[in-house]
Amino acid sequence: xxxxxxxxxxxxxxxxxxxxxxxxxxxxxxxxxxxxxxxxxxxxxxxxxxxxxxxxxxxxxxxxxxxxxxxxxxxxxxxxxxxxxxxxxxxxxxxxxxxxxxxxxxxxxxxxxxxx
Amino acid sequence: xxxxxxxxxxxxxxxxxxxxxxxxxxxxxxxxxxxxxxxxxxxxxxxxxxxxxxxxxxxxxxxxxxxxxxxxxxxxxxxxxxxxxxxxxxxxxxxxxxxxxxxxxxxxxxxx
Numbered sequence: 001x002x003x004x005x006x007x008x009x010x011x012x013x014x015x016x017x018x019x020x021x022x023x024x025x026x027x028x029x030x031x032x033x034x035x036x037x038x039x040x041x042x043x044x045x046x047x048x049x050x051x052x053x054x055x056x057x058x059x060x061x062x063x064x065x066x067x068x069x070x071x072x073x074x075x076x077x078x079x080x081x082x083x084x085x086x087x088x089x090x091x092x093x094x095x096x097x098x099x100x101x102x103x104x105x106x107x108x109x110x111x112x113x114x115x116x
Numbered sequence: 117x118x119x120x121x122x123x124x125x126x127x128x129x130x131x132x133x134x135x136x137x138x139x140x141x142x143x144x145x146x147x148x149x150x151x152x153x154x155x156x157x158x159x160x161x162x163x164x165x166x167x168x169x170x171x172x173x174x175x176x177x178x179x180x181x182x183x184x185x186x187x188x189x190x191x192x193x194x195x196x197x198x199x200x201x202x203x204x205x206x207x208x209x210x211x212x213x214x215x216x217x218x219x220x221x222x223x224x225x226x227x228x
Contacts, residue, residue, distance in 0.1 A: 004159070033216075035216075035218075042218055042219070042220060042221075043160070043203075043216075043218035044218075045216065045217065090159050090160070092159070092160075092216075104150070104162035104165065105162065105216065106162065107159030107160045107161065108159050109158060109159050110158075110159050
């Protein structure tokens with residue numbers, strides 16, 4: 001079974017631009033979560049989507065948004081990029097039965113975003 | 117905030133057992149203990165989880181104290197490929213709140 005895939009793997013943008021990152025979960029996994037990892041703040045939860053609906057949200061500004069499609073693929077968007085948005089963005093998927101997530105999440109390799 | 121406390125770093129000789137401690141003194145009765153690890157430049161990898169009984173799988177063993185206030189992850193025969201940051205997490209499993217709160221983790225160095 002293929003793992004979680006994220007595209008692109010690397011991205012360079014300039015301040016003020018916007019960016020869209022993509023995540024394809026493991027087949028059959030309907031929950032997708034996004035995390036931001038920086039050297040200073042570590043791994044931080046952004047949001048989680050299930051059945052095309054945002055189910056949980058972390059403490060990030062509204063510039064960070066996401067969506068999920070009917071095939072469970074997810075995208076996250078960051079508008080008006082700031083230097084501090086430079087980070088590794090990780091996507092994780094998990095299996096859901098009757099609305100309840102399974103015990104473990106499976107992470108993708110991440111997208112490394114550099115804002116200059 | 118993370119509900120766990122881990123040492124920032126540890127060393128272990130290759131071939132020996134690596135014992136990684138974790139304190140979670142405020143753990144609730146319905147919270148599980150999870151361990152993930154992150155090898156450099158990769159996404160975190162699930163290792164094991166448990167509620168109150170000791171658990172073992174092909175990767176590791178998890179020992180949880182009787183009062184559940186601490187636990188130890190054991191890698192029985194550490195190899196150089198086990199060099200990574202190990203995260204101990206407490207989380208209510210099987211509910212709608214699927215976010216994981218990561219702490220700083222323990223950076224494990226396997227020494228040849």
